[in-house]
Amino acid sequence: MADSGQQQAPSSAKTPADFLKSIKGKPVIVKLNSGVDYRGVLACLDGYMNIAMEQTEEYVNGQLKNKYGDCFIRGNNVLYISTVRS
Amino acid sequence: MATEEDNTVREPLDLIRLSLDEKVYVKLKGERELRGKLHAYDQHLNMILGDVEETVTMVEIDEETFEEIIKTNKRMVPYLFVRGDGVILVSPPLRS
Numbered sequence: 001m002a003d004s005g006q007q008q009a010p011s012s013a014k015t016p017a018d019f020l021k022s023i024k025g026k027p028v029i030v031k032l033n034s035g036v037d038y039r040g041v042l043a044c045l046d047g048y049m050n051i052a053m054e055q056t057e058e059y060v061n062g063q064l065k066n067k068y069g070d071c072f073i074r075g076n077n078v079l080y081i082s083t084v085r086s
Numbered sequence: 087m088a089t090e091e092d093n094t095v096r097e098p099l100d101l102i103r104l105s106l107d108e109k110v111y112v113k114l115k116g117e118r119e120l121r122g123k124l125h126a127y128d129q130h131l132n133m134i135l136g137d138v139e140e141t142v143t144m145v146e147i148d149e150e151t152f153e154e155i156i157k158t159n160k161r162m163v164p165y166l167f168v169r170g171d172g173v174i175l176v177s178p179p180l181r182s
Contacts (some may be wrong), residue, residue, distance in 0.1 A: 032174065043095055052098040056177075068111075072101045072176040074131055 020045055020081070027084050028053075032077045036060050039084070040071070049075030102127050105178035110135075112168065113175040117143040122166065130170030138163045 023042055030038040030051060040056035051073040058066040095101055105124050112120040112133070122138030142159045 034174075043101075044097055046097045046099070050098040052095060052101045068175075068177040070101055070178050072098050074170070074173045074175070076171070077174050 023081070023083055029082045029084055030073060031079045031082070032073070033079050034077070038071070038073065040068075042081070043070070045081075046075070049078050049081075051075065051078065051081070099129065101178060102131075102176055105176070109179050111175075111177045112173060113177075114168070114172045115174060116172075118172075119143075120166070120168065122163075128170070131168075131173040131176070132170040133168040133173070135166045135168060136164065138166045140166075 024044060026042055028040070028042045030040075030053070032038070037059040038053060038056050039059065040053040043052040043054050045051045053071050053073065054069070056068040056071045057064055058068070093104065095104070102124070106127075108124060109121065110124045112122075112135070114120065119141040120135060120138050121141075122135035125134040125136050127133045140161050140163060144157045144159070146155045146157060147153070148155055
């Protein structure tokens with residue numbers, strides 16, 4: 001396995017952890033088990049999948065309900081993290 | 087050398103650390119929201135909050151018109167221990 005040392009694009013990440021590393025600082029949608037969506041810029045995350053986001057918008061049933069400058073989401077509530085084209 | 091007062095956010099819990107002694111918004115399971123001063127927290131997100139306003143939101147359906155009636159109950163609590171597993175989201179006050 002030759003490591004080119006180049007920046008890996010998200011699509012070529014090999015493991016889920018590689019993917020998560022590669023999307024820091026990118027706009028994402030985080031969906032919780034409750035069905036609520038959070039759209040914002042992923043600041044960082046940890047092994048529990050706790051998430052820190054910036055410029056976060058909270059969508060319930062597709063409707064914007066709230067905005068947070070910074071927010072912390074407890075990892076156990078996370079269903080998925082998705083990148084968005086912007 | 088990194089100090090306790092380091093202002094950078096390297097992991098999500100740093101965001102909470104930077105909110106110590108500040109007013110925070112906490113979203114909990116069961117349509118509950120808290121606003122209060124963060125006195126202490128741990129890695130589970132167990133938290134001690136002071137001067138807390140708890141808001142409980144309930145949605146009732148009118149039996150005749152089927153309209154959703156949203157009711158909110160608020161109460162003040164001087165001190166609150168919050169168990170971490172009920173926490174969904176924590177948001178610090180807006181920093182300029």
